[in-house]
Structures are given as C-alpha cells and as structure tokens.
Amino acid sequence: MDEITTPRPNDLEAFWMPFTANRAFKAAPRLLARAQGMLYYTPEGREIIDGTAGLWCCNAGHGRREITEAIQKQAAVMDFAPTFMMGHPIVFQAASRVAEITPSGLDYVFFTNSGSESVDTALKIALAYQRARGQSQRVRLIGRERGYHGVGFGGMSVGGLGNNRKQFGAFLPYVDHLPHTHAPEHNAFSRGLPKWGAHLADALENLVALHGDTIAAVIVEPVAGSAGVLIPPEGYLQRLREICTKHDILLIFDEVITGFGRLGTMFGTERFGVMPDLITMAKGLTNAAVPMGAVAVKNEIYHTVVDKAPEGIELFHGYTYSGHPLAAAAAIAAIDIYRREDLPARARAMEPYFEDALHSLKGLPNVIDLRNFGLVAGIELAPRPGKPTDRAVRILQRCFDAGVLIRTTADIIALSPPLIIEKPHIDRIFTTLAEAIRAEAA
Numbered sequence: 539m540d541e542i543t544t545p546r547p548n549d550l551e552a553f554w555m556p557f558t559a560n561r562a563f564k565a566a567p568r569l570l571a572r573a574q575g576m577l578y579y580t581p582e583g584r585e586i587i588d589g590t591a592g593l594w595c596c597n598a599g600h601g602r603r604e605i606t607e608a609i610q611k612q613a614a615v616m617d618f619a620p621t622f623m624m625g626h627p628i629v630f631q632a633a634s635r636v637a638e639i640t641p642s643g644l645d646y647v648f649f650t651n652s653g654s655e656s657v658d659t660a661l662k663i664a665l666a667y668q669r670a671r672g673q674s675q676r677v678r679l680i681g682r683e684r685g686y687h688g689v690g691f692g693g694m695s696v697g698g699l700g701n702n703r704k705q706f707g708a709f710l711p712y713v714d715h716l717p718h719t720h721a722p723e724h725n726a727f728s729r730g731l732p733k734w735g736a737h738l739a740d741a742l743e744n745l746v747a748l749h750g751d752t753i754a755a756v757i758v759e760p761v762a763g764s765a766g767v768l769i770p771p772e773g774y775l776q777r778l779r780e781i782c783t784k785h786d787i788l789l790i791f792d793e794v795i796t797g798f799g800r801l802g803t804m805f806g807t808e809r810f811g812v813m814p815d816l817i818t819m820a821k822g823l824t825n826a827a828v829p830m831g832a833v834a835v836k837n838e839i840y841h842t843v844v845d846k847a848p849e850g851i852e853l854f855h856g857y858t859y860s861g862h863p864l865a866a867a868a869a870i871a872a873i874d875i876y877r878r879e880d881l882p883a884r885a886r887a888m889e890p891y892f893e894d895a896l897h898s899l900k901g902l903p904n905v906i907d908l909r910n911f912g913l914v915a916g917i918e919l920a921p922r923p924g925k926p927t928d929r930a931v932r933i934l935q936r937c938f939d940a941g942v943l944i945r946t947t948a949d950i951i952a953l954s955p956p957l958i959i960e961k962p963h964i965d966r967i968f969t970t971l972a973e974a975i976r977a978e979a980a
C-alpha cells in the first residue's frame with residue numbers, strides 16, 4: 539500500500555452534502571482521499587475496493603494516466619473559451635469522437651455538464667423538434683414510475699421517485715408516467731433479463747388513447763440504476779420502441795449510467811438491439827475526471843431543428859461550459875481508453891462470473907431479490923420493520939469498514955464496479971458483502 543496519506547479536513551460543517559444524511563455523516567464521516575485503479579484510499583491510507591465505479595462513473599478505473607495528462611496538457615494550452623458563437627478545436631474533436639461510438643444515425647452531439655443537464659437538454663430538444671416539424675401540439679413528456687433522470691425540474695418531472703419530488707412543490711405540466719417494471723412476485727432472483735413483463739410497455743398505448751397526438755417524447759433508462767437496479771423484462775424495450783414509432787413519438791434512452799460499456803456494449807441500445815431517437819449520457823463520458831454530459835440525437839432531429847429555422851440561432855439553449863476544453867480533452871482520452879482496451883467486451887466477458895458471485899448470496903438472511911445485467915447488480919433486502927433504509931446503510935458501513943465500497947438506495951444495494959475489475963476483486967466484494975449481511979442479521 540502507498541505510504542502517502544492525505545490529511546483529514548478539520549471542519550466538515552460548511553459543505554452541505556448532496557443526497558446525504560448530513561448530520562449522521564458529519565458525526566461519523568467516511569472519507570475517500572485518493573484513488574488508483576480498482577481502489578480508493580482513506581486519508582489514513584486504508585484500501586477500499588471500489589464496487590461502484592465512484593457513482594457509476596469511473597468505468598476505466600481510477601487515476602488513468604492518459605486522461606490526467608490530456609487534462610493537464612489542455613489546461614496549459616487553453617483553460618477556457620466560449621462555445622457560444624465561438625469555437626475551439628478540441629470540442630469539435632470530442633463531439634466527433636462521441637459520434638463515432640454512438641449508433642450510426644445518431645451523429646450530432648450537444649454537450650452539457652451533467653446527467654441532469656443532459657436530460658433537460660434532451661427534453662427541450664424533443665420539444666423544439668416537434669415544433670420545428672409542425673407538431674407543436676406535441677408538448678407532453680412521458681417518464682416512468684421509479685425512473686431517475688437527475689434533479690433538474692425537467693428530470694424530476696419525468697422522474698418517478700417520490701422522495702425526490704415531495705419537497706419541491708409543482709413540476710412541469712403535461713407530464714405522465716408509465717408503470718415501472720419491477721415485479722419481484724414474478725421475477726425475483728432473475729439472472730439477466732427477467733422473463734415476465736414485456737406487456738407493461740403496452741401502458742403507453744393507454745397514454746396515447748388518453749393524450750392523443752400531444753405526446754412529444756418518452757424517456758426511460760434502459761436499466762434503471764439509481765432507483766435500485768430495475769432490469770427491463772425481455773422484449774419490453776422493443777415493445778416500447780414499436781409503440782413510439784407507431785404513434786410518431788420520440789424515444790429517449792437515458793444512458794447516463796448504462797453508457798460507456800456498463801452493459802457489455804458501448805451503449806445499452808446495442809445490447810438490447812433497440813434504437814432510440816436521442817441518447818443522454820454523462821459520468822463515464824470523461825471517466826468522471828472532469829464533469830461533462832452530452833446528448834446524441836438522430837440526424838433528422840438536428841436537421842429539422844437547424845435547417846428549418848430562420849437565419850440566426852436555431853436552438854436557444856446551452857451552458858457556459860457546454861464543451862469545456864478540459865472536459866473535451868478528458869472525454870477524448872476516456873473514449874480512446876474504452877476503445878483501445880475494449881472495456882465493453884471486458885465487461886461482457888466478466889458478466890457470468892459477476893452474476894454467479896451475486897447469486898451466491900441467495901439464501902442469506904433478509905435477501906429478498908438478486909438481479910443483474912452487464913456489470914450491474916442489485917441486492918434487495920427486507921427493510922427493518924419501521925426503519926426503512928436502516929439495514930442497507932448499516933451494511934454499507936460494515937462493508938466500508940471491511941474495505942469495500944457499495945451503494946445503497948432505500949434497502950437495495952447496487953453494485954457497478956469499474957469495468958477493469960478482476961475476479962479476485964469480485965470475490966472480495968461478494969465475500970465482504972455476505973459477511974456484512976450475515977453480521978447485520980445476527
């Protein structure tokens with residue numbers, strides 16, 4: 539283990555931590571100070587295996603030299619230049635690189651700084667497209683129960699997580715939701731895609747019957763991550779695509795976590811063989827080394843919005859940091875690693891071993907479901923009576939103490955390790971988890 543340690547901060551108060559129980563955390567902090575490869579290190583130098591690629595982000599593992607050097611080089615060449623009515627070379631290169639790895643036909647790329655911004659951007663592009671093609675009655679956006687699309691007002695509105703909505707009053711009007719696809723009564727302990735539930739996509743027909751030709755777009759995560767690893771039933775996404783096509787509705791895949799090899803292909807769309815009209819991405823785009831998101835759109839969407847507009851600005855949307863030079867440099871370097879090392883194929887090759895390791899947890903106390911696809915796993919626990927989330931958080935603490943980072947949402951544990959993971963890491967992660975689950979039941 540490396541000798542170097544990083545000093546602990548001596549005051550934790552000022553930082554209002556996101557999606558965190560601030561009071562509990564500040565009373566008993568869990569700090570990560572350095573990272574390399576599959577490992578984090580605490581300020582004291584203790585090793586923690588990264589079972590979550592940070593937050594579904596660092597697919598190529600931590601501290602990749604090529605990415606660090608690309609960022610350093612770009613910072614020295616040019617720190618920042620605007621992309622509003624100006625351009626800089628590296629942002630065009632980054633967009634071309636992204637377009638090379640998105641499915642053919644989705645060749646135009648709008649840059650953002652996060653998944654939330656990508657989602658709001660995709661929703662706005664969908665609305666602008668419908669208007670540009672003379673379908674301005676199509677103002678309705680359809681999300682899905684238990685969907686997570688970030689925390690902007692657009693993403694929260696199409697999102698389907700009650701906790702993320704209840705503090706914030708009103709949302710976008712003209713939004714409706716499909717039912718979620720989580721059906722443990724039919725699909726518990728599925729390996730890969732669950733068999734039951736393709737017909738749940740037919741609920742979109744009901745929404746079309748209700749809303750007529752006012753629907754602009756449907757947005758779903760191919761595999762829902764943050765809501766607790768909900769794997770789509772076999773045939774579900776195909777069915778959704780068919781219904782969208784039949785009724786001339788855009789289909790947006792939110793690939794913020796499923797992109798960049800996570801499901802064993804560069805994007806989930808390839809693994810499922812279903813082509814959306816727009817793809818949102820972030821996180822793995824730069825291996826999380828610099829914040830960046832993007833939306834890839836079908837060529838026809840770009841051409842309709844841009845070519846049909848009167849002279850001048852065609853889309854009144856953008857962020858100061860859309861295509862920030864440092865992020866663009868990081869994205870090019872990260873994509874080059876994904877391709878050179880063929881990390882999607884690596885994830886695919888590791889999937890059976892990861893799946894077997896996950897399902898070895900079957901029969902442990904309070905484990906009520908196990909599910910997986912690509913290098914994503916969900917472990918659902920029976921909540922402690924009257925104390926939801928408590929069991930999972932206590933297991934997270936036990937794992938952290940034993941040197942493994944996991945993620946929990948409600949009483950579901952989610953695993954999404956870097957795609958460079960080796961079998962001994964998988965063994966360590968699941969052995970540690972099994973011990974923590976048993977100890978928590980004792």
Ligand SMILES: Cc1ncc(COP(=O)(O)O)c(C=O)c1O
Nearest residue numbers: 652653654686687688792794795
């Ligand atoms: C599917 C999906 N969309 C959007 C987001 C939001 O991304 P960000 O936190 O970068 O805004 C996330 C984050 O986990 C996500 O999983």
